[in-house]
Amino acid sequence: MNALPATEHAPKEFVLEVEALTVSFDGFKAVDDLSFYVDENEIRVIIGPNGAGKTTVLDLICGRTKASHGSIRFRDRELTRMKEHEIVHAGVGRKFQNPTIYEELTVFENLELSIPRGRTVFGALGFRRDQAVLDRIEEIAEFVFLKDHLKTPSAILSHGQKQWLEIGMLLIQDPSLMMLDEPVAGMSVGERVKTAELLNNIIKDRSVIVIEHDMKFVEDIAHRVTVLHQGKVLSEGSMEHVKNDPKVVEVYLGH
Amino acid sequence: MGSSSHASTGTLDKSRFANPFFTREGWLYFAILAVLILVVFPLTLDAFRLNNVGKYLTYAFVALGLVLCWGHSGILSLGQGIFFGLGGYCMAMFLKLEASSPENTAIQSTPGIPDFMDWNQITELPWFWAPFHSFGFTLIAIVAVPMILAFVIGFAMFTRRVGGVYFAIITQAIAAILTILIIGQQGYTGGVNGITDLRTLLGWNIRTSEAQFILYFVCAGLLLASLLLCRAVHVSKLGRLVIAIRDKEDRVRFSGYDVAAFKIFVFCFAAGIAAIGGALFTLQVGFMSPTFVGIVPSIEMVIFAAVGGRLSFFGAIYGTLLVNYAKSTFSETFPELWLFAMGGLFIAVVMAFPDGLAGLYHRHVRPHLAKIPGLFDRQSGRGRDVVAQPAE
Numbered sequence A: 001m002n003a004l005p006a007t008e009h010a011p012k013e014f015v016l017e018v019e020a021l022t023v024s025f026d027g028f029k030a031v032d033d034l035s036f037y038v039d040e041n042e043i044r045v046i047i048g049p050n051g052a053g054k055t056t057v058l059d060l061i062c063g064r065t066k067a068s069h070g071s072i073r074f075r076d077r078e079l080t081r082m083k084e085h086e087i088v089h090a091g092v093g094r095k096f097q098n099p100t101i102y103e104e105l106t107v108f109e110n111l112e113l114s115i116p117r118g119r120t121v122f123g124a125l126g127f128r129r130d131q132a133v134l135d136r137i138e139e140i141a142e143f144v145f146l147k148d149h150l151k152t153p154s155a156i157l158s159h160g161q162k163q164w165l166e167i168g169m170l171l172i173q174d175p176s177l178m179m180l181d182e183p184v185a186g187m188s189v190g191e192r193v194k195t196a197e198l199l200n201n202i203i204k205d206r207s208v209i210v211i212e213h214d215m216k217f218v219e220d221i222a223h224r225v226t227v228l229h230q231g232k233v234l235s236e237g238s239m240e241h242v243k244n245d246p247k248v249v250e251v252y253l254g255h
Numbered sequence B: 001m002g003s004s005s006h007a008s009t010g011t012l013d014k015s016r017f018a019n020p021f022f023t024r025e026g027w028l029y030f031a032i033l034a035v036l037i038l039v040v041f042p043l044t045l046d047a048f049r050l051n052n053v054g055k056y057l058t059y060a061f062v063a064l065g066l067v068l069c070w071g072h073s074g075i076l077s078l079g080q081g082i083f084f085g086l087g088g089y090c091m092a093m094f095l096k097l098e099a100s101s102p103e104n105t106a107i108q109s110t111p112g113i114p115d116f117m118d119w120n121q122i123t124e125l126p127w128f129w130a131p132f133h134s135f136g137f138t139l140i141a142i143v144a145v146p147m148i149l150a151f152v153i154g155f156a157m158f159t160r161r162v163g164g165v166y167f168a169i170i171t172q173a174i175a176a177i178l179t180i181l182i183i184g185q186q187g188y189t190g191g192v193n194g195i196t197d198l199r200t201l202l203g204w205n206i207r208t209s210e211a212q213f214i215l216y217f218v219c220a221g222l223l224l225a226s227l228l229l230c231r232a233v234h235v236s237k238l239g240r241l242v243i244a245i246r247d248k249e250d251r252v253r254f255s256g257y258d259v260a261a262f263k264i265f266v267f268c269f270a271a272g273i274a275a276i277g278g279a280l281f282t283l284q285v286g287f288m289s290p291t292f293v294g295i296v297p298s299i300e301m302v303i304f305a306a307v308g309g310r311l312s313f314f315g316a317i318y319g320t321l322l323v324n325y326a327k328s329t330f331s332e333t334f335p336e337l338w339l340f341a342m343g344g345l346f347i348a349v350v351m352a353f354p355d356g357l358a359g360l361y362h363r364h365v366r367p368h369l370a371k372i373p374g375l376f377d378r379q380s381g382r383g384r385d386v387v388a389q390p391a392e
């Protein structure tokens, strides 16, 4: 893998290198000269007040929003120049802030549509529901606690189960970078604990970026935390470090 | 894998997750429809009425395509008349050339070209007419020409993420432009009268009542075949994917699919099916004219699908038959009121019964039928155990 020429920012190889990333909406800079780096097998949590630009950062990485400036390198590829589906093929998966699943379809079908096979028009026409597909769906459904709900129309799942389903839909693609926007929103305490466990299991072979407001949950999972404020990094480091950073306390944790 | 859930107890039972082409229930509906159009209509209707039904069935092709394109994929096209018309024109061009043999047209100043060209002082067959001497070419062109146009429109729109109302308006505009073009280029297209006076197909007189009778069965058979084809697309992964695109386009895109490609495919597919209907229309009715290309017929075709149920292939066919039957009886008595009735019907359906006749059937009739042992399920009394799908 030939990555960027080593710079002072990138002394070693990261999975994701975001550098000088900027996007403005009608002059308003939602993300402003942002740089951060994510390691292999790291769980990075991004926190910050409402409107800090957290979701926008994920939008930029997965190609939903085009950057005004800056670069996003994933392994050795420049994501800012790629189409959305190419970014997914490169190994980046993304969960939306509101659970986004196919409510008309069953849990089984939701997972099936997310399997990275038959992704072209004619591939989809010729796709067969064979044993390998069933096995994979079963494996993932079990992993996200939905094995007994495979035939359930996904519209009637609880909010927390919908979140799990969407995580399952990402997992079945086996991405090397998974981005989760507020994965435990709307979950009960018990569900949050299970989700934290789930994320810690996921991590064995991939990196994860999580946006979260729930501090207890953040403490449970984060390796490192990036605090965003007005589109910029306010603080970065271990949970312990950012918790005690006076700037963070002032703008975010204080209230 | 999951530490908090118990170990896997075995693999999923494949049969529980089978995705049958048709359930027993689906085959039952198919059989009823087949008997109706292949047996009941031919036995009970006189030649004139049967020919009319045959004409309606050609519109049903368009409605079938609209179920996939609009109902399942959420792409509302108000320009399906474009494709119906192009298919019809391709067929008409072939038949017209056959009817314009030098012997038949000896009195023209240029024998051997269609009469309307001669009237418009055209002295040579235009280059794009020449290949329509070949029946093989014509058969391909009937489907290919509309699909190519659909591809161009779809590519231009969907890769730019144009959708919804904007897309519908653009298809309307294209239908209007095409109508104007056909009317304006009278020498090449027959103008407002269209291409008329079609007589034989490969020497076979299509204007006799036996020919009409046979063509009716060709049309009905091809409609049933098209229904099966649509169904095959629907039960494929692509069929589920387009529903997913309709409901959560972003989720599909960020699951690694090129959404535009799928929309283009569905739009082209619907265009191709509509074009087959158009070609059969020309054969059965004996002419093709710009009245079947423009805005009004295109909207009417959407109404057929809406009344029948835009999610249901069967519904679309019944809807087409019913609305057209109503139109013919109603407009005979109150011709000036028909357009209002049609508009009112559309509004009523969209507001009160968004799933059309098929929706009413599924809500009010089917539950009673489902209680009859062995009708829909092989084993009586067992609950339905198929993967949830939009109404058949």
Ligand SMILES: Nc1ncnc2c1ncn2[C@@H]1O[C@H](COP(=O)(O)OP(=O)(O)OP(=O)(O)O)[C@@H](O)[C@H]1O
Pocket: A025, A030, A048, A049, A050, A051, A052, A053, A054, A055, A056, A057, A097
């Ligand atoms: N497409 C857009 N057009 C204009 N403004 C936008 C757009 N997307 C985001 N913004 C603005 O950018 C800012 C950052 O939004 P973003 O959704 O990234 O915040 P967030 O950190 O995810 O907040 P929350 O915690 O509420 O989810 C907000 O002020 C928002 O209004």
Ligand SMILES: [Mg+2]
Pocket: A054, A055, A056, A097, A181
């Ligand atoms: Mg957000």
